[in-house]
Amino acid sequence: xxxxxxxxxxxxxxxxxxxxxxxxxxxxxxxxxxxxxxxxxxxxxxxxxxxxxxxxxxxxxxxxxxxxxxxxxxxxxxxxxxxxxxxxxxxxxxxxxxxxxxxxxxxxxxxxxxxxxxxxxxxxxxxxxxxxxxxxxxxxxxxxxxxxxxxxxxxxxxxxxxxxxxxxxxxxxxxxxxxxxxxxxxxxxxxxxxxxxxxxxxxxxxxxxxxxxxxxxxxxxxxxxxxxxxxxxxxxxxxxxxxxxxxxxxxxxxxxxxxxxxxxxxxxxxxxxxxxxxxxxxxxxxxxxxxxxxxxxxxxxxxxxxxxxxxxxxxxxxxxxxxxxxxxxxxxxxxxxxxxxxx
Numbered sequence: 001x002x003x004x005x006x007x008x009x010x011x012x013x014x015x016x017x018x019x020x021x022x023x024x025x026x027x028x029x030x031x032x033x034x035x036x037x038x039x040x041x042x043x044x045x046x047x048x049x050x051x052x053x054x055x056x057x058x059x060x061x062x063x064x065x066x067x068x069x070x071x072x073x074x075x076x077x078x079x080x081x082x083x084x085x086x087x088x089x090x091x092x093x094x095x096x097x098x099x100x101x102x103x104x105x106x107x108x109x110x111x112x113x114x115x116x117x118x119x120x121x122x123x124x125x126x127x128x129x130x131x132x133x134x135x136x137x138x139x140x141x142x143x144x145x146x147x148x149x150x151x152x153x154x155x156x157x158x159x160x161x162x163x164x165x166x167x168x169x170x171x172x173x174x175x176x177x178x179x180x181x182x183x184x185x186x187x188x189x190x191x192x193x194x195x196x197x198x199x200x201x202x203x204x205x206x207x208x209x210x211x212x213x214x215x216x217x218x219x220x221x222x223x224x225x226x227x228x229x230x231x232x233x234x235x236x237x238x239x240x241x242x243x244x245x246x247x248x249x250x251x252x253x254x255x256x257x258x259x260x261x262x263x264x265x266x267x268x269x270x271x272x273x274x275x276x277x278x279x280x281x282x283x284x285x286x287x288x289x290x291x292x293x294x295x296x297x298x299x300x301x302x303x304x305x306x307x308x309x310x311x312x313x314x315x316x317x318x319x320x321x322x323x324x325x326x327x328x329x330x331x332x333x334x335x336x337x338x339x340x341x342x343x
Contacts, residue, residue, distance in 0.1 A: 007047050008288040009284060010047035010050070012287035014047060015117070016280070016284060020039075020114055021113075023110070026048065031046065031048055031049060031341065033047055033048040033049070109150045120141075121148065125294075128149040302332055302336045302339060306329070309332060313329060
């Protein structure tokens, strides 16, 4: 008897079937599993509970509150007093609009990651170097030559992909460049005067006298300046190189829509094609392992961040600042629970 699939394998199977991974979690207490949405946005499913979230909410609302026991009245009053004290010290703040925008950005990045993975791109153990992106995980093409950030919606250019500048060789002259410069200088030259002709004559005499004594230090200095300007311009672009619109949205346009997607085979049809079934199971297993590994690493990173926020909250004395730190602490704890639910 085969063991039931894990949460990560269930998420992988649903994502390969066209479901979208969301930033919301299951409303069932102590579940904390990310939800997935169907193509037509009619169902929101929990991969761990294997139930529609609307049914989970209805089930949790059916159970009525139980009568409190007498021996718990003292602890309930103490808890209520602590809650009132906490509310008076740390005011409840409404979530700022930045949180809503960040949630929409995460959902959009998750949809684009799912589309890229359906096209054959691989989710790798690297993050976007941009701070404004929120360290979105990168995906890599099949030929392992291009890395793409779904949060910024553009490819990532690293030091290994930047072409090296040609090294100048002393004594060599680029004739095409020299001809182009001389032609442009001739066409844009101002009308000559008697003083200009005298200066040009002295310059020609000086060049004739020093024709045999060529100094290459000036040429090397110019190459060093050109190289430094190139790397400065590259750093100002923050290691990104935008693609044309047709290439940038080629991956999204190539994803089949819900209407054009053929129906999934039934159990009888799948049994007649064991090769395709094994290949589908292999895809699901690999994707599940990738999701599980990423969730484990994210949980480890979030635990460190939780300790930093907790230490800052203990040292803070400003009430408004304490409220913001408390909200951040709750958000990080929720993210840790979500990552551990997957892993």
